[in-house]
Amino acid sequence: MAWLSAEFYFYKGSAPCRSVWMTLKLLNCEFEEKHVDLLKAENKRPWFIRMNPQHTVPTFNDHSFILWESRAIMQYLMNKYATEGTQYLYPKEPEERAKVDRMLFFDMGTLYHAIKEYFGPKIHQGMPPDQEKENLLKTSLDYLDHFLEIGGVPYLCGERITIADIAILASITELDALNYSYKCYGELFRWSERVKEGIPCYKECCIEGVEMTRARVKQLEDDLKKQMEKERKASITKK
Ligand SMILES: N[C@@H](CCC(=O)N[C@@H](CS)C(=O)NCC(=O)O)C(=O)O
The missing domain is CATH 1.20.1050.10 (Glutathione S-transferase Yfyf (Class Pi); Chain A, domain 2)
Incomplete structure (x- = not known):
């Protein structure tokens, strides 16, 4: 089945996604935003892996032509959609x-x-x-x-x-x-x-993703501290 539109699969907290997103916007491309939540492993679902066996974002589906690797996507977008004003x-x-x-x-x-x-x-x-x-x-x-x-x-x-x-x-x-x-x-x-x-x-393409990563890192650090504290207490009880 041929896709009728261009779809951009991305996660805001991913730096390579942000670069493709900015390029799409600068080129004024029309595309559907398809959010892929990496924290819920949506990129590992069978429908995504069928599209991109490497299960990475960003992935771009341009009317059935599917491409991943952010820099290759950026080059492709420029080769295909640049105008005199954006070349x-x-x-x-x-x-x-x-x-x-x-x-x-x-x-x-x-x-x-x-x-x-x-x-x-x-x-x-x-x-x-x-x-x-x-x-x-x-x-x-x-x-x-x-x-x-x-x-x-x-x-x-x-x-x-x-x-x-x-x-x-x-x-x-x-x-x-x-x-x-x-x-x-x-x-x-x-x-x-x-x-x-x-x-x-x-700002539109980067700020929220940067904050998402900050919050995620803080959460992982807190979880790790709690885990270490738990292990420390367990080792004292054993002694
Ligand atoms: N070289 C790739 C890197 C892509 C990549 O590793 N993306 C990460 C998010 S930053 C990802 O999709 N990780 C999930 C996975 O590998 O399963 C690119 O520039 O597109």
């Missing part, structure tokens, strides 16, 4: 486009990867902070800061915002959600403020 978000000239692609790969393979690697075990398993992983995160933030400094332009790839700024801003909002300050990376911090100002739908 600047993903320039067509090979060199300009290559610069954007490079930053998208940097985001996926280095920056967002480092964020997930460092915070994942800390948040979900209550593991103590891993210094080596934090160093990798700091190194990627240093790189970003340096790229911006030597670039000497307001945005990552030039004078105008591109989907690279959108993707990387979305990753950076994860640091906002996790209360991890990046103010000491001056260029990066100023760039983040500029991009937040420069994307009209930033």
Whole structure:
């Protein structure tokens, strides 16, 4: 059966979802919002897995053409739906486009990867902070800061915002959600403020999701503390 519309499957508390959401809005695409609650494991339901066997959000169903991986979705949306007025978000000239692609790969393979690697075990398993992983995160933030400094332009790839700024801003909002300050990376911090100002739908697409993650992390930390307290009391009783 062919779908009659475009459907965007997403969870507001997911950084990769926020980047696709901002792109859809900037392109003025028409789509149906399909909320997938990861906390209720809705992404593991058979209907979702039939669509995306990797069960990740964001997933985009464009009239039966189904795609996942946020950066691939952003590139696809630009290839398909950019107009003269929005093409600047993903320039067509090979060199300009290559610069954007490079930053998208940097985001996926280095920056967002480092964020997930460092915070994942800390948040979900209550593991103590891993210094080596934090160093990798700091190194990627240093790189970003340096790229911006030597670039000497307001945005990552030039004078105008591109989907690279959108993707990387979305990753950076994860640091906002996790209360991890990046103010000491001056260029990066100023760039983040500029991009937040420069994307009209930033607040609509990011603020609620950031708050959701904050609340979730707080809840997980509280649960973990309670669990540890319970175990401590149980071990005293045994003695
Ligand atoms: N590289 C992927 C990452 C997608 C991803 O891992 N999404 C998470 C939410 S942030 C997810 O769907 N997790 C649920 C799962 O993997 O089952 C992208 O950029 O789209």
